[in-house]
Amino acid sequence: xxxxxxxxxxxxxxxxxxxxxxxxxxxxxxxxxxxxxxxxxxxxxxxxxxxxxxxxxxxxxxxxxxxxxxxxxxxxxxxxxxxxxxxxxxxxxxxxxxxxxxxxxxxxxxxxxxxxxxxxxxxxxxxxxxxxxxxxxxxxxxxxxxxxxxxxxxxxxxxxxxxxxxxxxxxxxxxxxxxxxxxxxxxxxxxxxxxxxxxxxxxxxxxxxxxxxxxxxxxxxxxxxxxxxxxxxxxxxxxxxxxxxxxxxxxxxxxxxxxxxxxxxxxxxxxxxxxxxxxxxxxxxxxxxxxxxxxxxxxxxxxxxxxxxxxxxxxxxxxxxxxxxxxxxxxxxxxxxxxxxxxxxxxxxxxxxxxxxxxxxxxxxxxxxxxxxxxxxxxxxxxxxxxxxxxxxxxxxxxxxxxxxxxxxxxxxxxxxxxxxxxxxxxxxxxxxxxxxxxxxxxxxxxxxxxxxxxxxxxxxxxxxxxxxxxxxxxxxxxxxxxxxxx
Amino acid sequence: xxxxxxxxxxxxxxxxxxxxxxxxxxxxxxxxxxxxxxxxxxxxxxxxxxxxxxxxxxxxxxxxxxxxxxxxxxxxxxxxxxxxxxxxxxxxxxxxxxxxxxxxxxxxxxxxxxxxxxxxxxxxxxxxxxxxxxxxxxxxxxxxxxxxxxxxxxxxxxxxxxxxxxxxxxxxxxxxxxxxxxxx
Numbered sequence: 001x002x003x004x005x006x007x008x009x010x011x012x013x014x015x016x017x018x019x020x021x022x023x024x025x026x027x028x029x030x031x032x033x034x035x036x037x038x039x040x041x042x043x044x045x046x047x048x049x050x051x052x053x054x055x056x057x058x059x060x061x062x063x064x065x066x067x068x069x070x071x072x073x074x075x076x077x078x079x080x081x082x083x084x085x086x087x088x089x090x091x092x093x094x095x096x097x098x099x100x101x102x103x104x105x106x107x108x109x110x111x112x113x114x115x116x117x118x119x120x121x122x123x124x125x126x127x128x129x130x131x132x133x134x135x136x137x138x139x140x141x142x143x144x145x146x147x148x149x150x151x152x153x154x155x156x157x158x159x160x161x162x163x164x165x166x167x168x169x170x171x172x173x174x175x176x177x178x179x180x181x182x183x184x185x186x187x188x189x190x191x192x193x194x195x196x197x198x199x200x201x202x203x204x205x206x207x208x209x210x211x212x213x214x215x216x217x218x219x220x221x222x223x224x225x226x227x228x229x230x231x232x233x234x235x236x237x238x239x240x241x242x243x244x245x246x247x248x249x250x251x252x253x254x255x256x257x258x259x260x261x262x263x264x265x266x267x268x269x270x271x272x273x274x275x276x277x278x279x280x281x282x283x284x285x286x287x288x289x290x291x292x293x294x295x296x297x298x299x300x301x302x303x304x305x306x307x308x309x310x311x312x313x314x315x316x317x318x319x320x321x322x323x324x325x326x327x328x329x330x331x332x333x334x335x336x337x338x339x340x341x342x343x344x345x346x347x348x349x350x351x352x353x354x355x356x357x358x359x360x361x362x363x364x365x366x367x368x369x370x371x372x373x374x375x376x377x378x379x380x381x382x383x384x385x386x387x388x389x390x391x392x393x394x395x396x397x398x399x400x401x402x403x404x405x406x407x408x409x410x411x412x413x414x415x416x417x418x419x420x421x422x423x424x425x426x427x428x429x430x431x432x433x434x435x436x437x438x439x440x441x442x443x444x445x446x447x448x449x450x451x452x453x454x455x456x457x458x459x460x461x462x463x464x465x466x467x468x469x470x471x472x473x474x475x476x477x478x479x480x481x482x483x484x485x486x487x
Numbered sequence: 488x489x490x491x492x493x494x495x496x497x498x499x500x501x502x503x504x505x506x507x508x509x510x511x512x513x514x515x516x517x518x519x520x521x522x523x524x525x526x527x528x529x530x531x532x533x534x535x536x537x538x539x540x541x542x543x544x545x546x547x548x549x550x551x552x553x554x555x556x557x558x559x560x561x562x563x564x565x566x567x568x569x570x571x572x573x574x575x576x577x578x579x580x581x582x583x584x585x586x587x588x589x590x591x592x593x594x595x596x597x598x599x600x601x602x603x604x605x606x607x608x609x610x611x612x613x614x615x616x617x618x619x620x621x622x623x624x625x626x627x628x629x630x631x632x633x634x635x636x637x638x639x640x641x642x643x644x645x646x647x648x649x650x651x652x653x654x655x656x657x658x659x660x661x662x663x664x665x666x667x668x669x670x671x
Contacts, residue, residue: 067567149569150611153595153650160652170652171526177535177649178572181565182526281568283556285589285597288610302594303612307628368613368625372599402604407613417613417625445615445623450605 024211028242032218034249037111039256040104041210045203046257047097047264051135054090055192062142064188066181066280069144073276088268094136096264098294101132106349112337113216115225119329121209124202126325131199133294138191140292144184145276150289152179154302161311179282214238215249219337226334288369297359303368304359367416370406374414381411388465395462398455402447410466418444425467429474433460535561538637538644541576541586547643552577552600552618555586559647572647574634575600575607577618584643587620588632588651595652598631607631629653 012018061080063072076083105125108114114122137155141148152174159173160166175182217237243249274292278284291299305313339346371378380396388396399405407417414420428436437456440446451459467473521528541555555576562570575587575598587607589597596611606623607616614625621630632651637644 065565065567066569067565150596153590154611156650157590157593157595157652167652168527171649172524174650175526177561178559178566178570179650180559180569181563181567183569185565279568281571282589282597283554283568283571283573285554285573285599287597289596299612303626305626307626310626310628369610370608370613370615372608372610375601375603403601403606403608404604406601406608440624443624445606445617447604449617450603 025246026244027211027214028238029215029245029249030217030237031241031243031248033215034243034252035218036252036256037107038215038249039253040100040107042253043257043260044097044100044104045207046261047093047100048199048203050261050264051090051093051097052196054086054093055196057086058090059192064142064184066144066184069142069184070276070279073143073145077273084273085268087273088271089265090139091274092264092268092271094139095293096260096267098132098136100260101129105129108216110339110342110345110349111216111219112225112339112342114329115335115337116227116230116329116333118209118213118216119333121206121213122329123326124206124209126322128199128202128206130322131195131202134195135191135199136292136294138187138195140295141184141187142191143274143276144280146278146280146284146287147275147289147291149179149280149282150287151291152183154289154291158314162315215245216337219339221336221338221340223338224334224336286372288372290363290366293360296363297356299366300359300363303366304362365416369415370403370417371415372406374405375400375403378405378410378413380405381413384410384466389461391458391461392465393462395458395460398451398459399462402450402455402459404459407444421463421466423467423471425464425473426471427474428463429476430460430464431476432474433463535648536646538646540642540644541574542643544578544582544638544641544643547576547578547584549578549580552602554600557645557647561649573597574645575631576643577620582638584636584638585620586634586636586643586645588634590632590651591627592622592629592631592651592653593625593627595650627653 058076061072061076061083063069073087076087078084108122108125137151141152156170156173156179159169162169171177173183174180175186214234217234278287290296301313302310336342380400385393385396405414407415409416409420410422412420424433434456436442436444437451437459438446438448447456464473537560539557539560541557546555547553553576554573556571556573559566559570559572573589575589577585577587579585587598591598591609591611591614593609593612593614596609598607598609598614598616600607605618607618607620609615609625609627612626614627615623616627616631617623619630620633622628634645634647636646
């Protein structure tokens with residue numbers, strides 16, 4: 001015991017860190033800031049540390065070569081003791097980290113913590129968010145499976161739309177003319193050196209700012225931030241109604257961090273690692289690439305935007321978003337902090353949350369993508385074939401053979417790219433059906449060249465049977481009146 | 488020692504020191520930036536302009552569209568199977584071909600050919616193209632990318648160049664030597 005004490009004194013005489021550490025631990029924080037609402041920053045830090053450790057563990061066996069990466073992940077999954085668990089921890093850690101960082105950001109926004117004098121803390125936080133998303137994307141690339149390969153293609157295609165520099169940026173991003181070994185190597189360098197290095201540096205700065213400026217006090221409606229008086233008021237508050245950070249506030253942080261790590265480990269254990277999906281062989285084209293969870297909303301946006309809007313939205317949208325986020329503390333650096341007095345802030349969060357949630361949900365079943373094998377894999381419901389004429393059944397065959405089913409659902413199965421056709425006969429007359437099939441339109445390709453007149457006749461005959469019993473088929477009103485006039 | 492005019496000998500030395508380091512830094516930055524930009528500068532990369540055989544004409548029946556694959560002429564050993572690139576070959580008739588890139592003109596996903604309905608369909612965002620590569624529906628703003636091709640000694644040759652991407656007007660498979668649009 002005495003030996004330890006002496007060793008400690010020996011080191012302390014040289015590093016002289018005891019006083020600053022003690023001061024840091026015991027700095028006063030507002031009593032109400034020792035709250036369960038303030039635990040997300042430290043939780044993000046803990047998950048980041050877990051990512052560092054599991055990342056290094058994976059790097060012991062991962063081979064960052066386009067020809068070997070996929071195999072090395074298979075070995076990690078199947079041949080190394082608990083390799084699958086380390087991969088699962090790292091993969092789930094990534095999801096948790098993005099989620100916690102976002103929650104932390106929402107909390108900071110709603111509590112007005114970005115206001116004077118904490119503007120720089122917010123700006124560094126935005127940088128940390130971008131770096132975290134950068135880690136998520138580059139990490140997805142390192143998995144180097146089919147999704148990673150085609151995801152890179154999508155990244156390259158988006159970059160190529162930047163005016164003037166586009167094609168050069170693509171080459172820089174890919175490290176050459178095609179997606180290959182150089183691409184993986186540079187994403188490896190980004191994922192394990194460049195971005196984590198920046199993250200560590202900026203996390204340090206972020207924490208330093210939190211210590212120097214003090215943790216945000218609990219926002220009270222009516223307690224208004226003014227540049228002239230805020231610092232004095234804050235010090236008054238921590239002096240009168242403050243607790244030392246240790247042990248006053250840290251207990252909740254510790255419990256929450258531990259809880260998050262436990263849940264993360266449970267997810268990793270229960271659900272296992274992510275992928276890898278198929279080999280990164282571009283000649284295997286029987287694939288439907290999907291991005292990871294946190295980029296699903298983007299996938300949906302890219303599918304739903306009208307073509308002419310896409311490039312402007314893709315290129316200008318992020319710039320505006322980023323500009324707004326960075327400008328926020330300078331635009332509204334003073335005033336009310338409480339969300340009770342900031343209805344627009346609350347509505348903004350709700351709007352963003354609902355939009356992201358909706359897009360993510362939509363991307364879950366991707367109604368805009370044709371179901372590539374529906375023509376052969378999804379049968380036409382039996383009821384649509386019972387007691388039908390030979391011609392109508394022939395039409396059902398055409399429907400399957402010409403892949404109509406890939407985009408149009410029948411009986412709830414098949415693609416959702418086009419409208420479902422269970423009641424199409426109620427909506428379109430025979431003439432309209434023929435026109436639509438032959439000329440296309442409204443996002444449907446024209447089939448005129450690929451259907452013989454006999455096939456068109458049969459297909460339309462089948463489509464005309466598609467209506468719920470009891471509903472009349474659509475009629476051409478002009479013809480009916482003509483017929484009436486003749487009579 | 489204070490020199491008249493407010494300069495001290497040490498102050499000048501520090502400034503000179505900063506200047507010296509800035510100069511050395513700049514000299515070092517030139518090769519570093521050039522190294523980073525090497526994928527863009529391309530001059531040392533062989534294979535950009537080479538012609539590559541997709542196979543004998545007999546492999547491509549007239550009036551049909553077939554999948555062909557080639558090994559990228561710029562491939563390194565470390566590229567593994569990623570350098571095996573597929574493309575769609577449509578033999579219109581005789582020696583008239585269309586060779587389409589596999590990448591959707593929207594965001595680069597692999598399009599699949601459906602001979603029955605005569606359409607290329609993309610699994611990602613729902614783009615569709617007619618058999619001649621022109622846009623049929625969905626988010627793409629243009630038809631499929633086409634490779635330059637020629638027929639020599641009974642083989643079909645293409646100039647693969649680089650991975651085609653949308654957005655840049657020259658992205659119709661960039662022809663590095665002349666910048667002319669490819670035939671097709």
